[in-house]
Amino acid sequence: MKLIGSNTSPYVRKVRVVMAEKKLDYSFELDNVWAAETQVHLSNPLGKVPCLVMEDGSALYDSRVIAEYLDTLTPVCKLLPANGNGRDRADVKVWEALADGVLDAAVLVRLEKTLRPQEQQSPQWMARQLGKVHAGLAVMAEKLGEQPFCMGKSYTLADVAVGCALGWLAFRFPDIAWRDDYPNLAKLHDKLAERASFRDTAPFEG
Template sequence: MKLIGSVTSPFVRKVRVVLAEKKLECVFELENVWSPETTIAASNPLGKVPCLVMEDGSTMYDSRVIAEYLDTLTPVCKLLPANSRDRANVKVWEALADGVLDAAVLAYLERTWRPEELRSQAWTERQLGKVRAGLNVMSVNLGEQPFCMGIHYTLADVALGCTLGWLAFRFPDIDWRGDYPNLARLFDKLSERQSFKDTVPR
């Protein structure tokens, strides 16, 4: 298998963490989708990463789809429960974490890529409002549990950790550590895992 992605994308990081936790061999091919020379459309018509290229040349995209598929390949470190309700709850956590990222990425692009005279503060604040609301719900749902789903480490924690890591990387002005110490405690614990150490965005 080959994973196409970048070292700064939190969605790519999620897949890389899953690969590491599952101890799966995979070639990592760097791709800058913003470059005029990018060839990502040949693998993913949406022009996005991550993109997983299979042994037969077929491709799979969207981090949620890829992560769920990878979890089926080996029983090592099962990240998605077999129980349908628990499994759905993990996927809701992942959807929430990804949704916070979607909004944060839009705000980041507005702040940094759009010409200053065209930037919309109202648009940016709308996206950051979603980020703040998502963080609040994450904190409430986590409570005092050691992991998102209680005592078990799951894909929910992978998604949460990648989201918080990217916010720390791109939005140091968002004080989620101060506002939500329970999220900070979980993030610090996740950051000690080798899979997270090896994929820190830089």
């Protein structure tokens, strides 16, 4: 398998963490979707990463689709409850949707700030997106409570998604004081950061 992505994308990182936890072999191909020479569109018509290219040349895209598929490939470190446990499985996916939603809003703010001239930027629109980020963080903290992991005692895809979201906020939005506001999220993030899967995929430029 070949994963097309970048070293800074939190969605790519989520997939890389899953692959590490599942002990899956793959090659990692870097691609900058904003560069003129980007090639990801040859495998994903949407031109987005991550994109997982299979041995037969077919491709999977969207981190949620890829992560769910990867969890079926080996029983090592099951990250999603079995299909028969529908409510728990849905709860994990809600955590993932919440984490990805926080990222979606934050990424839009970053793009507004980095791709549009300052005179064309909309402070009101950015404030609306940041409001989603703060609301999402508050719900994460409330749902987590004093549990060791998002779903209680078990490490799941929910923790992977939340850990990648928090890590990217720390990387790109150091001015958002989520560590001070939500000590339980900071504790979870720090615990996850000690895992080899997170340590080896920390975002960086270059």
